[in-house]
Amino acid sequence: MKLNAKRLVAILLIAMLVLSVSGCQKVESTPTPASAAPASSAPASAAPASAAPVESKAPEKLIKDAVTMVVTFSAGGSNDLGSRVMSKYLEKYLEVPVNVVNITGGGGWIGWQQVAQAKPDGLTLSSITFPTLFVGYMDPQQNRKENMSSFTQICNVISDYGVLTIASDNKNFNDMDSFIEYVKNNPVNISVTAKGGDDHMGLLKFLAANPELAANVTPVFNSGTTDCLAQILGGHTDATFVNVGDMVSRMSDGTFTNLCIFAPERSKYFPDLQTCEELGYGAVYESSDRGFGMPHCDDPALLAYITDAFKAALSDPDCIKEFADLGLEMNVLFGADSDKLIADWEQIYNDNLELLGWK
Numbered sequence: 001m002k003l004n005a006k007r008l009v010a011i012l013l014i015a016m017l018v019l020s021v022s023g024c025q026k027v028e029s030t031p032t033p034a035s036a037a038p039a040s041s042a043p044a045s046a047a048p049a050s051a052a053p054v055e056s057k058a059p060e061k062l063i064k065d066a067v068t069m070v071v072t073f074s075a076g077g078s079n080d081l082g083s084r085v086m087s088k089y090l091e092k093y094l095e096v097p098v099n100v101v102n103i104t105g106g107g108g109w110i111g112w113q114q115v116a117q118a119k120p121d122g123l124t125l126s127s128i129t130f131p132t133l134f135v136g137y138m139d140p141q142q143n144r145k146e147n148m149s150s151f152t153q154i155c156n157v158i159s160d161y162g163v164l165t166i167a168s169d170n171k172n173f174n175d176m177d178s179f180i181e182y183v184k185n186n187p188v189n190i191s192v193t194a195k196g197g198d199d200h201m202g203l204l205k206f207l208a209a210n211p212e213l214a215a216n217v218t219p220v221f222n223s224g225t226t227d228c229l230a231q232i233l234g235g236h237t238d239a240t241f242v243n244v245g246d247m248v249s250r251m252s253d254g255t256f257t258n259l260c261i262f263a264p265e266r267s268k269y270f271p272d273l274q275t276c277e278e279l280g281y282g283a284v285y286e287s288s289d290r291g292f293g294m295p296h297c298d299d300p301a302l303l304a305y306i307t308d309a310f311k312a313a314l315s316d317p318d319c320i321k322e323f324a325d326l327g328l329e330m331n332v333l334f335g336a337d338s339d340k341l342i343a344d345w346e347q348i349y350n351d352n353l354e355l356l357g358w359k
Helices: 004-025 078-094 106-117 131-140 176-185 198-209 209-216 225-233 242-251 300-314 318-325 336-352
Strands: 067-071 098-102 124-130 151-167 189-191 217-221 239-245 254-262 287-295 329-336
Touching: 004 106, 067 106, 078 098, 078 124, 078 151, 078 242, 078 287, 078 300, 078 318, 106 124, 106 131, 106 151, 106 287, 124 131, 124 151, 124 336, 131 225, 131 336, 151 176, 151 198, 151 225, 151 242, 151 300, 151 336, 176 209, 176 254, 189 198, 189 225, 198 209, 198 217, 198 225, 198 254, 198 287, 209 217, 225 239, 239 242, 242 254, 287 336, 300 318, 300 329, 318 329, 329 336
Parallel strands: 067 098, 067 124, 189 217, 189 239
Antiparallel strands: 124 287, 151 239, 151 254, 151 287, 151 329
């Protein structure tokens, strides 16, 4: 049967309309619940909200103003020079100025008393020298209320053994044997720093080991090594008890002569200098242990902040080299080790109260 033209056109139009509608039909899918989504479906750079990066903060700067470093002995001595090296590197790690101020007299205690009375805010630090510090409160004549508990010890840095030194132009003796023979028959004056300090203690130990000399020896007390050396150069005293660190930089021109070292063994700085024991005049040991402290501090955060700066400074290769160049033997102790050093020194003094005339 033939379809007329109009009918054929109508059929074609209907077919095209059906195909068009089916081609545009939207097919929906059931969404996957979030809890069931595979972990890999999130972009690699995406992070859960709980793991969002937290902005890091620099440690709080607890010291923001200039710090005063009190040195209780005269400028130019090994205590002073070592404290200046320490201050230089503390500036680097505290990031504030550290200014050295010498407050001398009273065997160090004029300065230490001011430190003990200062505010414990980290802005006042001090060199602390053992055993000299003990003199101020263990000697009953001082009648001082401050004691070791008035300070917080941060660390020990130097252990510096003693030497017996004379002016090289001394006409009466030039070595240990001639010194001993002279003192047996002549009165002599011996320069030391503080009464009861390490130099004085060394002299007392030496005289205890050589009692035949005691009646002819008079100690002359001074505020620091510089004064002691000036006295022997001027002929005001005959010899002085000082420390290795005092003499390393002073030996090159021949002005001074060291007679012996009061140590268990020879010093690497003076390898030809015999010990008192080697020379046959007794196992006499004397040293100055030097560290740093502050007014008694009950703030653990502040103390830790300052301690960290000291640790960083004392680990700095340039700082270590500067101490070595000065002839200062480093013996760095913190915490319990430093506390034990102090306790051992204090016990030595308690055992020698009669020798010191304090009992």
